[in-house]
Amino acid sequence: MADRSASRGTVSRDQWAAQIAALGDTRATSRSRKAPITVGRIVDTAFQLVEAEGFEALTMRRVAAALQTGPSSLYAHVRNKAELDDLLIGELCAKVTLPTPDPARWQEQVLDVCRQLRDQYLRYPGISRAALAGTPNSLDTLRIGEGLLTILLTGGVSPQSAAWASDAAFLYVSAHSFEASLRQRPEEDGDGADRAELIERFKMLPESRFPTTVAYARELTHGDEHDRFDFTLGVLLRGLVPATS
Template sequence: MNQTPWQPISPAKPVRASREPLTRERIVDAALRLLVEQGYEAVSMRKVAQALGTGPASLYAHVANKKELDQLMLDRAAAEMDLPDVDPEQWQEQLKAAMREILRVMRAYPGLARAAIGQVPLGEHALLTTERMLAILKAGGVPDQAAAWAVDLIPLFITATAFEESVQGAAGVAPEDLDVFVDQLRSYFGSLDPARFPLTIALAAAMTTGASGDDRFEFGAQVIVAGLASMVPRD
């Protein structure tokens, strides 16, 4: 049917772009982006919702609260960890390799250590990480109780290392600034009363060596692994 000249032409209705549905995965993606770009304190339900172009109420249909969001971020990070297969002959080196891999992923998400403090990671990938470390420990003959406590102690050590690094990074401590601080700290130790602090003075250089880099982490890993090895029953 032809349109008569006096009939107005209805304007075409604008086509709305379909909005990508909100999912738990998208929420975790947004939270991790905020974590890396702005730090842990910026990761709130409100700010995550803003990053996704929605309101906080929409998030609660997928994530119960901030504590669950922390768990989900930790589990996403655990999914990226590539831990070695179990070899009883190499269990000590494998345990140290697993510790380095966990630290690598923690470093990839500055601020994640803050989310891990005080948490018992219960996500599937986090539990699989614990399972793999237990398998390595048991392959080495570490007693049950020692192995059980080790998979609590080891993440605490790694988290503390990553947290210290994230604090320094957030404070904008440049490598040259750290070198100046270490020099000042060494001088301070050397200025102490030798009658009261003879060993601190004598070891001032050693105590201020390896303040940056991986030296201290490798030392801590070696101490932990050697301590666990000493608990393995001898035939």
């Protein structure tokens, strides 16, 4: 082995030490190298936080900490929390499939779009609160409004009624989803009540003052959230009279 080493040229101790040090620097550089901050990474991280801890826990500082950076790094890509909220709602709206408007099925189509949006919201507890905060700027969010309005107009609803109905439907989906997310929270104070408990509470009311509530306690508490969702939107849609009738 000594002869083979000599024929190749012996590396000095200092050179060998330098090579080892270089390897260490490479490993350190590899460990310290971070993926660049992008809007996509910010949005993905925000979704992860909301899914794990709820929308109330979402702040720019929390997103920055999860990305192992400072808040100022985020502001180079997302101006503020309001813009982040708008991006999140836009991402969810982008996953909704809009149908080709069919005048024979317009009510069913509106309900289907609203159900899709509701299901997206319910994946991330409380996130629909962001949709209630202000006017959307995301084109993906505006696409839902465009789709609902087009379906309603295709069904023969007058322009003004269609405009108000599409806005009311979007508002109801957001509010319903937000309330549903509150119901999904684990009860911290033990004050939650299931349907049986609610019926008993209603029946405990003095019948002389609440005769109708006591008599219809079961009807008042009947149906799950999806049943009530479909019912409410059905009432809205059936109240729309096609302009041609």
